[in-house]
Amino acid sequence: MPWSPLHAQLHTTLRQRKLLHEGDRLLIAVSGGQDSLCLAQLALDLQPKWHWTIAIAHCDHRWREDSAANAAAVAEMAQQWHCPYFQAVAPEPLSSEAAARTWRYQALEAIAQAQDYPHLLTGHTQSDRAETLLYNLIRGAGAEGLQALTWQRSLSPHLTLTRPLLELSRQQTGQFCQTRQLPVWWDSSNDDPTYARNRLRLDVLPYLEQQFHPQVSANLAQTAELLQADVAYLNQQAETLLEQVLGYGDQALHRKHLKEAPLALQRRALRLFLKQHLTRDPSFAHVEKLQHLISAPNRSQSDPFPGGAIARVVHPWIHWIRPNGP
Numbered sequence: 001m002p003w004s005p006l007h008a009q010l011h012t013t014l015r016q017r018k019l020l021h022e023g024d025r026l027l028i029a030v031s032g033g034q035d036s037l038c039l040a041q042l043a044l045d046l047q048p049k050w051h052w053t054i055a056i057a058h059c060d061h062r063w064r065e066d067s068a069a070n071a072a073a074v075a076e077m078a079q080q081w082h083c084p085y086f087q088a089v090a091p092e093p094l095s096s097e098a099a100a101r102t103w104r105y106q107a108l109e110a111i112a113q114a115q116d117y118p119h120l121l122t123g124h125t126q127s128d129r130a131e132t133l134l135y136n137l138i139r140g141a142g143a144e145g146l147q148a149l150t151w152q153r154s155l156s157p158h159l160t161l162t163r164p165l166l167e168l169s170r171q172q173t174g175q176f177c178q179t180r181q182l183p184v185w186w187d188s189s190n191d192d193p194t195y196a197r198n199r200l201r202l203d204v205l206p207y208l209e210q211q212f213h214p215q216v217s218a219n220l221a222q223t224a225e226l227l228q229a230d231v232a233y234l235n236q237q238a239e240t241l242l243e244q245v246l247g248y249g250d251q252a253l254h255r256k257h258l259k260e261a262p263l264a265l266q267r268r269a270l271r272l273f274l275k276q277h278l279t280r281d282p283s284f285a286h287v288e289k290l291q292h293l294i295s296a297p298n299r300s301q302s303d304p305f306p307g308g309a310i311a312r313v314v315h316p317w318i319h320w321i322r323p324n325g326p
């Protein structure tokens, strides 16, 4: 099979970003839609150069009447590709998007672990990235949420999730599937306007494209890409700052050192601190409450955080005091 520009682009991306290596064992999550079919076909085309071992995994959420037929179509494809095929079927029909996603990742992780595949690949595209960024922006995410779909993230100590198609648009994956005559399974829930993500894809983004900028998706995805590097750098700096300001067995923060740091790092270091002390993810208000104490008068204290702990200033420290603690 002659290489197309898409093959060349993927090959270069994988090499330059060091996402995968020669001889890796790859488990590709294939829904049967155009993105993941395109991903699997591209990976198979690149296989002779990279000497990968490739397997296909599909999850049947049982939330559509045609979900078993969808799974059978993916199984058939895997057979045509001469790839090992693994399938998980939800024990009961999963109705919500969130429940389906949680179950899917658990199922994919279980397959990867049982079959010894340290790399899980998904077909997320530039278009998904743009939608995610917009969606998170609307819901009030900080830079953390706006980096929207990273190239790689660790799912467990033994499993890495890689999204190799983040630079391809949905139009490109669709075109590729057409050219290669891949049997794309149409997921009817993609048209359902009750899902916010679908409304963004079907209404909002086309409107923005027509009325504001024809390249809006590519631009949003690029913003996510830039933010990803910014966030990685800021997090690294915040970790260093937190190490420097911790005292009293990690139960207190040194105000002077914190005060000298830029606000962006103060907030991030405090968020990291709170993550260690709260059972739930700290909110913006939690971080602000603690940040306020950096310049507050001696003996100031916060009202209780979830779980009942408070923070109290005993200059130059902010002490974290658990409800029944010392």
Ligand SMILES: Nc1ncnc2c1ncn2[C@@H]1O[C@H](COP(=O)(O)OP(=O)(O)OP(=O)(O)O)[C@@H](O)[C@H]1O
Pocket (backbone or CB within 6 Å): 028, 029, 030, 031, 035, 036, 057, 058, 059, 060, 061, 101, 104, 121, 122, 123, 124, 128
């Ligand atoms: N039923 C499925 N079986 C196997 N893989 C799937 C399935 N559904 C989705 N995937 C994988 O996840 C990728 C993203 O799919 P989709 O955009 O539908 O999921 P999402 O839930 O919106 O995204 P995310 O997984 O990031 O939450 C697909 O390209 C595919 O690799």
